[in-house]
Amino acid sequence: MTRAMMLVLAMLALSTCARAAEVQAAVAANFAAPMKAIVAEFEQATGHKVHLSFGASGRFYAQIRNGAPFHVLLSADEDIPARLEREGLSVPASRFTYAVGTLVLWSARTDFVDARGAVLSRGAFAHLAVANPKLAPYGAAAMETLDKLGLAAALRSKLVFGENIAQAHQFVASGNAELGFVALSQVMKDGRIAGGSAWVVPASMHSPIRQDAVILARGRGNAAAAALLRFLHQAGAVAIIRSYGYRV
Amino acid sequence: MFSAANLAAIVLTLKLASVVTLLLLLIGTPIAWWLANTRSWLKPPVEAVVALPFVLPPSVLGFYLLVSMGPNGPVGHVTQALGLGTLPFTFAGLVVGSVFYSLPFVVQPIQNAFAAIGPGLLEAAATLRARPWDRFATVALPLARPGFVTAAVLGFAHTVGEFGVVLMVGGNIPGRTQVVSVQIYDHVEALEYAQAHELAIVLMAFSFVTLLLLYAVNRRVAALGA
Numbered sequence: 001m002t003r004a005m006m007l008v009l010a011m012l013a014l015s016t017c018a019r020a021a022e023v024q025a026a027v028a029a030n031f032a033a034p035m036k037a038i039v040a041e042f043e044q045a046t047g048h049k050v051h052l053s054f055g056a057s058g059r060f061y062a063q064i065r066n067g068a069p070f071h072v073l074l075s076a077d078e079d080i081p082a083r084l085e086r087e088g089l090s091v092p093a094s095r096f097t098y099a100v101g102t103l104v105l106w107s108a109r110t111d112f113v114d115a116r117g118a119v120l121s122r123g124a125f126a127h128l129a130v131a132n133p134k135l136a137p138y139g140a141a142a143m144e145t146l147d148k149l150g151l152a153a154a155l156r157s158k159l160v161f162g163e164n165i166a167q168a169h170q171f172v173a174s175g176n177a178e179l180g181f182v183a184l185s186q187v188m189k190d191g192r193i194a195g196g197s198a199w200v201v202p203a204s205m206h207s208p209i210r211q212d213a214v215i216l217a218r219g220r221g222n223a224a225a226a227a228l229l230r231f232l233h234q235a236g237a238v239a240i241i242r243s244y245g246y247r248v
Numbered sequence: 249m250f251s252a253a254n255l256a257a258i259v260l261t262l263k264l265a266s267v268v269t270l271l272l273l274l275i276g277t278p279i280a281w282w283l284a285n286t287r288s289w290l291k292p293p294v295e296a297v298v299a300l301p302f303v304l305p306p307s308v309l310g311f312y313l314l315v316s317m318g319p320n321g322p323v324g325h326v327t328q329a330l331g332l333g334t335l336p337f338t339f340a341g342l343v344v345g346s347v348f349y350s351l352p353f354v355v356q357p358i359q360n361a362f363a364a365i366g367p368g369l370l371e372a373a374a375t376l377r378a379r380p381w382d383r384f385a386t387v388a389l390p391l392a393r394p395g396f397v398t399a400a401v402l403g404f405a406h407t408v409g410e411f412g413v414v415l416m417v418g419g420n421i422p423g424r425t426q427v428v429s430v431q432i433y434d435h436v437e438a439l440e441y442a443q444a445h446e447l448a449i450v451l452m453a454f455s456f457v458t459l460l461l462l463y464a465v466n467r468r469v470a471a472l473g474a
Contacts, residue, residue, distance in 0.1 A: 058437035083439075127337060132420060135437045160337045160419030163433070170311075171419065176318040176336045 020047040021224035024069055026060045027052055028076035028211060029166050030183045034244040038237045048224035056164050058135055064089055064216060071219030072229060074098060077137040081214040094215035098232045099246035101209035102184035103141045103201040108173055110197050117199035120151055128158045129171035129180030137209045138165045142181035144206035184245030191243050254447055256423045257431040264427060265407040268346040272403045276354040284362035299352045306412025313345050314417050337419035345413045353402040361395020362388060394469045401462045405455060
């Protein structure tokens with residue numbers, strides 16, 4: 001009798017083990033804060049366990065190609081997931097846009113950036129920080145915006161480049177650059193811009209900053225990986241993503 | 249052979265390493281001399297401060313250099329008061345960061361060389377009425393020459409290979425602050441692996457030849473001494 005009960009308990013334990021899986025996720029640095037919030041809800045809702053690594057998408061690409069143990073990638077752009085798919089390093093048709101980034105011209109000083117970004121054409125500053133346009137979609141969008149404003153040539157000598165959007169933000173936050181183009185998600189807290197002054201760049205000024213997610217070859221058949229990406233579509237997750245200034 | 253951007257990075261790196269090495273020898277020599285001869289209780293703390301860059305992650309060092317040299321930082325206040333503006337994003341800023349970062353690589357070999365001379369020869373020179381400056385310039389300096397060679401080579405090579413600090417305070421401006429190591433990193437991140445390989449091979453060959461020369465010279469000096 002007791003033996004039978006123990007057998008039942010053991011089977012129960014085994015079955016929950018089988019259902020709760022682990023997923024190793026590589027996530028773009030700009031999406032760190034919303035992802036942590038989403039994962040907390042996800043783990044509570046599903047019992048799956050998520051291990052998060054934050055970093056630059058280009059570096060993740062190199063690591064994935066060389067056998068990094070990631071199951072999913074939430075990239076900062078759409079090119080790298082597409083490339084992984086072409087190269088057979090991801091699960092076909094698992095790719096989708098989980099967030100669209102919003103670019104903002106931001107200064108740590110209050111009253112420095114006006115609501116229309118006219119501060120750019122006045123040019124009364126020494127340094128304008130942008131993320132490296134070659135590496136970061138936000139950097140490319142910033143350069144497109146400057147082009148569209150017809151200011152790219154005039155401001156060229158004032159540009160300083162962060163290796164990624166996090167470093168561009170650091171340059172501005174530390175005051176070393178008076179202003180810079182950063183991600184709205186970096187300066188938003190509780191649904192509003194937390195400090196300094198900002199111009200939210202209209203979406204018409206640059207091509208959309210689509211951030212795509214994909215299940216990687218190593219995540220094939222991993223229940224938690226598929227569940228995590230599905231979870232990003234749910235209302236709760238979408239609300240979190242929006243609250244950080246992304247469009248969905 | 250090289251792209252213009254790669255070539256500019258190589259030239260800038262050599263210029264930075266040369267300026268930094270020169271400054272390090274000027275700054276490092278008195279520090280090393282003092283450390284080799286003092287009995288002050290200040291010696292261990294000064295040695296510890298000089299050796300900090302051995303231990304601290306360069307990006308950490310770079311971040312605090314960025315903050316302290318910025319418009320709201322203590323160093324930034326001084327440079328602005330002197331009418332120099334702020335140092336980040338300038339060649340001068342890279343020089344300051346690199347001097348700090350490579351200091352132990354220059355101070356320690358020179359200090360060891362001075363210490364190895366021992367008090368005997370210097371005291372003998374003193375009994376021959378050599379003044380302190382004389383003893384330093386005509387006895388200690390020539391005897392410590394291998395230490396200076398090692399220090400100069402290590403200081404130069406370490407500055408060439410430096411990454412975290414220049415990444416943090418540089419702003420990656422072509423021709424002004426974009427050095428080879430940052431450029432390689434950029435190429436890799438941008439998936440331009442061919443360009444990255446090209447620069448990496450140059451860096452590798454340079455480092456190998458530099459160290460080879462250093463060890464060959466030191467061996468000759470040691471053989472001459474024996």
